[in-house]
Amino acid sequence: MASIRPGCESRWVHRASRGCMVATPLVRGLIVLFAMVVVSAHAAAQDLASDMRRLMNSAKVGQSRIGVSIVDTATGEVLFSSRSSEALIPASNMKILTSAAALWTLGPEWVYRTELREVDGRLILVGSGDPALADPELLNRTEPRLTVEDFLTILSESVRKAGILDVTEVVLDDRVFDRAYIHPSWPENQLDKWYCAQVSGINFHANVLAFYPRPSQGGVAQAPTVRVQPSAPWIDIENRARTINGDRNTVSVLRTPDPYRFRLAGEVAVPSVVPIEVSVSRPTELFGRMLADRVRQAGVSLPESQGAVRLVRMDEDFPRGRTIAVVTTPLADVLKRCNTDSYNLYAESLLKSIGHRATNTPGSWENGGKVMLMLLSEKLGPGYAASTRVADGSGMSRENAVSPDTITRWLTVISRDRTIADAFIASLAKPGEGTLKRRFQGARLRCDVRAKSGYINRVRSLSGYVTHRDTGERLAVSFIANDIPGDVHGNVFDLAEDVFKTVDTHLSRRAARQPPAVGG
Structure with a gap:
């Protein structure tokens, strides 16, 4: 028989009786309750x-x-x-x-990390494949809120603040990923849509440009104006749209074979609040050129030639150099x-x-x-x-x-x-x-x-x-x-x-x- 200390409630009593275990009323009740739960769960299923x-x-x-x-x-x-x-x-x-x-x-604690480094007079942007880099939706959630122009300004001014006055070139190290930017089985007629954005080791602004058309101040039948975000002087817009009276736009932006040329078509009646987002070709190089442009605006000498911004060669090695700026994004985001x-x-x-x-x-x-x-x-x-x-x-x-x-x-x-x-x-x-x-x-x-x-x-x-x-x-x-x-x-x-x-x-x-x- 199991020992029971005085003053303690007995919940289980094991009693030998011809080799069998005899259940107390409480145990029998628990058995019945267990059976009820099993039957109930089975019935519910x-x-x-x-x-x-x-x-x-x-x-x-x-x-x-x-x-x-x-x-x-x-x-x-x-x-x-x-x-x-x-x-x-x-x-x-x-x-x-x-x-x-x-x-x-x-791992849940993973953080994407993009680094801007200076190595022997060159700026090296080292990507981690971060898809959130300058994503306008996430920039809008920061404290204080930032625009993509704010982001570019902060990044470029970090170069000047580091005491760098002359840069020979900007090198984009995207080798964390391959350079197959588009999946071969994605629908060809949708590759300019935001949801088919190219995928790179250095992504930027969700790899899209945002277009905001608005009616011309000159009135009906005139070509509307359009604001592009982020902006760049070499982005060319072939404007085939026209201004109309009304309260609804029927306008589109088409990508052309030239990665920096776009075609605006349709009719614009009111200023666009929600942007028309178009995926860009070669987003890493676009980011590099925009960064170089803002670095020059910050007062740093950098050649104007297109060759001053380039992708890293796959077999190229650099010393680590010094880190100028770091952008991080937690995996949770x-x-x-x-x-x-x-x-x-x-x-x-x-x-x-x-x-x-x-x-x-x-x-x-x-x-x-x-x-x-x-x-x-x-x-x-x-x-x-x-x-x-x-x-x-x-x-x-x-x-x-x-x-x-x-x-x-x-x-x-x-x-x-x-x-x-x-x-x-x-x-x-x-x-x-x-x-x-x-x-x-x-x-x-x-x-x-x-x-x-x-x-x-x-x-x-x-x-x-x-x-x-x-x-x-x-x-x-x-x-x-x-x-x-x-x-x-x-x-x-x-x-x-x-x-x-x-x-x-x-x-x-x-x-x-x-x-x-x-x-x-």
């Missing part, structure tokens, strides 16, 4: 599966191929599955794989812009960064993709890696392929990993922000939803977490639709939200069914 089947069967989505997976992150139990093992084009849900791979490879705002440049820079970090060679889509597949194999198993295709990091490429089951398993492993879970979940959008700004409007969600949306032609996706606010129970959810007919895109959009709403309702019911805690 069945309810969710039943609700999901009804939802999927009633959806008017034509011949769309839709995969759905729902997994309990605590137990790994699959609560619902429909075509979940089929590898589908994920669109921006690819960023879920990329951002977590970056956290595991680089990059992840937030990648996942909440779905900025493709950020995802591609992350993919190339993990390739560089793992191989100590210039980061590329190839070596970054291989690292991601290695992580999939390590975290989930070889079968998951074998069924996944990694073309790029953002999901812009239609050559990516991943199953909803892989995504929910990936999300489950992330949720259980205390080293990266908080940083990853914080990077995902909540309803009302980022790419979820107009999602779940009017929905009375009782749980916390964090998700990543995705869209390219005939593809929609929505994956993430639904977490009960009181119990902490968390489900991983992945919805991917391919081959969507044009007339049902809205229905598929709504169905993705309905899947998350159904999970939200399920978790709320499940929490209500849980019996009260037992204890003295």
Whole structure:
């Protein structure tokens, strides 16, 4: 018989009786309670599966191929599955794989660092692949707020303040990444869009120029004026637009084969508040030329010739020299812009960064993709890696392929990993922000939803977490639709939200069914 100290409540009594253990009433009650919890959880899972089947069967989505997976992150139990093992084009849900791979490879405390150095009368700009360098959105969040012109001024004046009066050349060291700036499978007719911005070891201003047209003061039919940010005297605008009366602009900016020549076309009625953003060719060299221009304005002697600004040779070595200025960006800021705002440049820079970090060679889509597949194999198993295709990091490429089951398993492993879970979940959008700004409007969600949306032609996706606010129970959810007919895109959009709403309702019911805690 177990010894019991006087004055202590006996909760467990082991009594020998013909070789059997005899349970006290309290123990019997706990056994019954445990059985009730198991039955309740099983019933709740069945309810969710039943609700999901009804939802999927009633959806008017034509011949769309839709995969759905729902997994309990605590137990790994699959609560619902429909075509979940089929590898589908994920669109921006690819960023879920990329951002977590970056956290595991680089570490949550990783900081991108861009250095301006002086070496033997030369300025050497050493890049780290930072996608946030002079990103106007992030500059606007600094204290005090900065514009890109402020950024260029601060950087160029640091040269003069360091006592440097003469510079022979500006060398741009972008060797952290390769010089494949554009993924070969990106759509050619969209390469001038901001979401197809080129990817470099030295990025600048999100690798776009921002154009702000406004009607001419000369009146109707006159050519409008246009402000360019950041500005440069060698940027040429072929102005084919005209000023009109009205309250709406129908104007566009087109890139020409000349990297510094653009064409303005259409009609301008009112000053543009939201810029027209156009991706630039050779963004690193553009930044170098702008930096050189501002350095001259700061009073430093630097030759005017184009040859005074150049890319580093791949085999070139420099002494370290002295550091003039340093610009840093925490990984957390990059992840937030990648996942909440779905900025493709950020995802591609992350993919190339993990390739560089793992191989100590210039980061590329190839070596970054291989690292991601290695992580999939390590975290989930070889079968998951074998069924996944990694073309790029953002999901812009239609050559990516991943199953909803892989995504929910990936999300489950992330949720259980205390080293990266908080940083990853914080990077995902909540309803009302980022790419979820107009999602779940009017929905009375009782749980916390964090998700990543995705869209390219005939593809929609929505994956993430639904977490009960009181119990902490968390489900991983992945919805991917391919081959969507044009007339049902809205229905598929709504169905993705309905899947998350159904999970939200399920978790709320499940929490209500849980019996009260037992204890003295």
